[in-house]
Amino acid sequence: MKNFEMALPNSVDEAVGLLPKTLSDDRARLLAGGQDLLTEMKEYLVEPDLVVNLKSIPDLDGVVWASDGSLEIGALTTLASLEKDASIAAAFPALVQAAASIASPQIRSAATVGGNLNQRPRCWYYRSEDYPCLKKGGTECFSYYGKNRYNAILGGGPSYIVHPSDLAPALVALGAEVQLISPRGERVLTLEEFFVLPSEGDVLRETRLAADEVLTRIRVPAPAAGQRSIYLKFKERDAYDFALAAVALVLQTDGDKLASCRLVLGAVAPVPWRCTRTERKLAGRPLGEELVALAAQDALADAEPLSENGYKVPLTQGLIAEAFEALTI
Amino acid sequence: MDNPSAPLPSGQSPPDRISSESSGPSRRAFLGGSSAALASTTLASSAGVARARPQDGPRLTGLSKLTLTINGEKRSVEVEPRTTLLSLLRHRIDPPLTGAKEVCDRGNCGACSVMIDDQPAYACMTLAVDLAGREVRTVEGLGTLDDLHPVQAAFCEHDASMCGFCTPGFVVSTVACLEQEPEADPSRIRELLSGNLCRCGTYPHVFAAAETAQGMMAGGTLDAAGSREDKR
C-alpha cells in the first residue's frame, strides 16, 4: 500500500470539500470501514494521496426509527450492529439476513452499510492491476472473452461485472432511499436509482454518486401491513464467499393471492437487478406452484449468459423458487 | 489450463486480444492513468439546508504518535497512516507480538484475528490510526503458557492445531464467539468461526474445543482441561 495523508474531517461538508471533482481523479478517497478500500489500495488499484476518514465525523452511525415506522440507518453503521438488531430483524428480515450473509464476523464488525453499498466489483480482472479493464479506465472488459463464471448474465455491457453488495438487493427490494451530500447540497435518490448500469452511466463507477459526494444515510420505509421479506444468498463455498446469485423478495399476500411483490436479484447483473416486469405479472395471481414457476421463468427470461456462466440462470431460478416458497407456502 | 477437461479457451477469443496498447509496460501505465474527464453526473440538488460547519479536522502525514491499549497495557506507537494493526503488532512494537499471523493480508483467512473493543477484527484490514484510544486484544493477551485461557486449554485438549499457523487466529475468534454468544449452538459456532481458514484441516477439532471451552467458561471450571496433562 502506498503511503498517504489522512484527513480526519469534523463534518461532512469538510469531507466533501476534500474530494476530487471528477471520477477519474483518484487522488483522494473516502474511508469508512475500509474493508473494501484497503484491499484496493493493497492491490494498487487506487493509490490516493489523501484518504478522507469519515469515522471522525460524529453522528454518521447508528439507526433511528421514525414515528411512521421507517428506519434511518447512518452510513457508518456497522454490518455487525445491523445484524444483531432484533427490531430490524422483526421489521425487515431480508435486511438482517443480507447483513448476516456478508463475509465474516471480523469483516462485519468493521464494514459499514455505506461502504457495502459503495464497494467496488470483485471481478478478478478488475481486482488484478495487471488488467487495464474498463472499470479502471481501460478499453476492454476482459471477462467477456475471458474467465467469466462469476460475471453478469443480465444487464451486462460494456462491462460485465456483477454488483457484489448483499445489502443492496435487500434494500432495493425494501424500497430504500439514500441521502447524498456534496458541496452543492444534499439530495435523495431511491437506492434503485442510485445504482447505474455500465451502459447508462460512467463505466468507472457503479452508482450515481458524484466524485465529491458522500452517502450519509439510508432510509427504509415502514413495512406495509403484512409485509414479508427474505434474502437468499447462494455461495459456492458456505464459509465466507461472495454470492453466485442472490434473491431479495418482499411481498404482501391478500388471502390466497399475491397482492404485490418486489423481486431483486443480486450477483447476476452490474446493479441490483429489479424484476419490475415480473413483479407486475405476478401481482394478483393465486399463490402456488404456478406462480413460483412463472416468477422463476420470467425473472430470467432476458438473461444473456456469457461463455461460462449459463449455470446462473437455473441457479437463480432455483433461488427465486425457494424465496417464494419460503414466504408463501 | 486450470481445468484440462473443460473445453479449452475456445476459439471465441480474437487473436489480437493482446492488442498493441496492452503490452506489458503500457498495460501498467494504464493503471495509474486517467481516462477522459467526465461530465458531472450530479443530479439537481435539493435545497441544501445550511449547516454550521465546525472547524476543520486534523491531517495525519508521515509518522505520528498513536496511543492505544494492547492487552490491557497502554502503548504509544509511531505509525504511518498506512500502517495496519497487523504491521504495528508484528513490526512496530518491541518486543513484537507475532501471534497474529500475516497469511492472506486481504481479510480472507483470519490468521491475524484480534479483538478491538471486544469485537472480532482482522488486524490486516485495520488501519492503526483508527485505533486511538481503543483497546486491542491479541492471542498473547488471552492466557499464558502457565495460565491458559479456557479456549486455549480446550484447543490443547482436543488437538485443535496441527501446523499451528492458523491457531492463534482461531483461538481469538473462538474467544470472541463465546464471549459474544455464550449460548451459541454448534452451527452458530461454525458461523462465527467462518472468517478463519485452516489448511491442515483441524476444523472438527476446533469445533470440539469450542464446545468444551463453552462449558468451561459457563461453569467456571478453568482447569478441567488444563490439568489433563498432570493427571497422566
Next chain:
Amino acid sequence: MVDPTIRWKSRKKLNLLNTEYPRVDASAKVTGSARFSHDMRLPGMVYGRLVMIPASRATIESIDLSQALATPGVVLAELAEEDKDQVRYLGDDAVVAIVCGTSPETAQDGVRAVQIEWTPEDNMLISEEQISAPDAPKINRRGNLRQSGERGDAEKTVQALGSADVQVSATYSVPVQHHLCLETHGCVVDYNGGDEATVYASTQAVSGNPGSFARHLGLKSSQVRVVCQHMGGGFGSKFGIGLEGAMACRAARQLKRPVHLMLDRKAEFLMTGNRSGSRQVMRAGASKDGRIVALEVEAFKFGGTSGGSLPTPPYMYQVEEAYAKINTVHQALDGNRAMRAPGHPQASFAMESMVDELAYGIGMDPLEFRIKNLSDEAHHRQLRRVAKEIGWDVHPNRSGPGKKPLASGQRPAGAPLPPAGDHWKEGIGFGVSRWGGGGHGGARCEVRIDSDGSVTSSCAVQDLGTGSRTYVGTIVAEELGLGLNAVKARIGDSALPPGVASGGSVTTGSVAPAVQHAALLAREALEKKLEPVLGAEPGAYTFDKGRVFVTDDPKKSLSWQEACALLGRDPLVVTGKHQGKLADGGVHGSQAVRVAVNTRTGQIKVLDMVAVQSQGLTLNRLATKSQINGGMVGALSYALFEQRVLDADFGNLLSANMEDYKIAGAKDIPRMRALIDDDDMRPTVSGMAEGTGVPGAGAIANAVYNACGARVRHLPLTPDRVLEALKDA
C-alpha cells in the same frame, strides 16, 4: 542378525503410546508463543521482496532499479540474474529482482519503484491449443507434449473390453491444486559476515538444507545451521530452499545483515509448486457377475514445466486386462511438486468414479462391487465398517439414485439430516486408499539422561504439524516409565542428530524407530548402573510410573530420581539409529461420505464423512485422528472448491489470492469421524496421513451421483457442473 530386544512394548503394556494425548507444543501454538520463521526478529534485520513479471512468456527490454534504490528505507535492489531477457514460464523464472528494505512496507515501496519494460509474447504457452500450435516454442527439451509411460497390452485390452457385459467410456479430469501453505515459503538468514550463519527456514527437511544455504552464502555446509522449530504447512512443497532461499542468502551475504524473505501470498501462488492436474480418458468393462474385465486409459498430466504426477492405472482395483498410456503436457507454468500423496488423489478420483459407474452399470451394489475387485482383506473389513458407520445398510439408494431421503425417525443414529424440500436428494459414496509409509535409514536420535533426572531426546526432524516433536519425547517416556512431559524433545535444528526429510509419510517410520532404539539403549545403560545397587542384571527391570524395580522382586526399587542420581557427574548419552524391524509400510484406508444435493441450484452439502485407517502401532491416537480428519478436509476442499484459474491469452493467474482460490472453511465441514483400524496389529509404526487425503474426492463425487444421478466427472464439483450433469440424470 536381528536383536530380539529391539521392539516396541506390546500394546497392552503401553501407558502413553497408542492412547490419546495432547501434543507437547500445543500450549505454545495456542498462546501465539510458537515462533515460526515468519516471526523471527533479529537485530539489523531487513525484509526482502521479490519482483515478478506477471506473465508466462515475456521479453524483458529493460529493468531500472535506480528509483528503487532511491526509495527511503531500501537498502538493496538487485537483478535476480544479470542480462535476463526473457520470462520462459510463470513461476520462479518470472522473478527479475530482489529488493530489501528496513521494513516490509519500505521493501514493498522499493518493489513498486522498479521500472520494468517488457513485452508479452504472442503465445503464452498455457492452453493445450497454445502449446500444440505448430510454431509453439518448446517449454521442455523433450517437447511440449510427450508420451511418458505405457503399460499393458493394448490389443488384449480392447478384446477384453469387447467381451465385457457392460462397457463405460468416460473422461475424468482434475484441476491443478495449490498447496496453499498458510506460512509462505521462505526463510530468515541470520548472517552478519564471517564464517557462521543460522537460517530459520520454513522447511520439510531441516537436516537436508544446510548445504544448499551454505552454497549461496559462500560457506561450508558445516558452517550453516538450519532451524525450524515450527512451520506453517508444507504439504510436499517445502523440501528445497527455492529461489527465495537462494536470494535471501545472496542478499544477506552482500549486506552482512540478517535478511527476512518470506514470499508474499501472490508469489506463493505463482512459484511454489502445485499438485498437477490430469485428464484421464477411460474405457472399462465389467462382467455381470461383478468383475472388472478391462480398463483402457489414456492419461494426460499437467505439471507445468515439471512432469506431473500420476500412478500408472489401474489404480487400487484388480483389473483382468489393462492398458495405460501416460502423456505429459508441459505448460509455461510453475512446475508441480510433491503434494500429499503425489498423483494419488488424481488417480483415485478417476478410478473410484469409473468403478462406481461400472457397478451401477451392471446393477450391483457399489460397495459389494468394490469388495469383489479389491484384493486386500484390510479393505474388505474397512469398507464394511465405514458402510455400517455411514448407514449404507438402510440407505434407500443402494441400487441407484432417486429415492427420498429417510425421515428422521428411520435414519441411522447421528446421521445429519439433509435440508428440507423434495429438491434435496441424499447419497452415499465410497473410496479406498493404500499408502506406502514405512521408513528408511538415516535418522539418529540422541537420548541424554542427567543425574537430576532430566531426560532429553534430540533429533533434527521437523514437525509439520503431524506431532513428530511429541513422539520424539513420548516414545522415550514410554520406555522409561515416565509421564507425558517428562522428556524434553528437541527437534528442528540441524545441529542435532540427523532426521529425515518429511515426505511420503515416512517421517514416523524413519524417526520413531531411531527414538525407540535410543530409548532402549538408554534404558539398558541405566540398568547397568542399577545392577550394583539393585542386584539384577540388565533386562530384569521394569520402568513404570516414575519408578524402576526388579521385575521379579518389585520391592527392590528406586524412584526415577534416585536411579538417575547413580549417574553422578557424567550424563548418560546414547544415540539410536533407524531399526527396520520397528517400522513397516503399507497402510490401508477406506472412507464413506454422505451428501445432500440441491437439484435446483446444484449445491452440494457434505453431511458426514467417516474414515477407517490402519497404520500398525499408533503412537498418538489423538494426533492420528487429527491427521485423518485433515486428510478428509483436504479431499473435501479439493472435491468441491479448489481450482487454479488462468487467463491463457495473458499468461496470467487470476486466482492468486485466498478469495478466488477457495478452500474449505468452517461452515463447509460435515460431521467427521476418524477411526483407527485396530485390526492392524502389526508391532511396527508407520505414517499414514498422505493416504487419508486420497479417497475423499472420488467418494464425494460418487455420493453426488448416488443422491441425484448427476455424474460429475470433473473436479471441482461446482454447482454449474452439477446442474449440467443433472440434465443427463
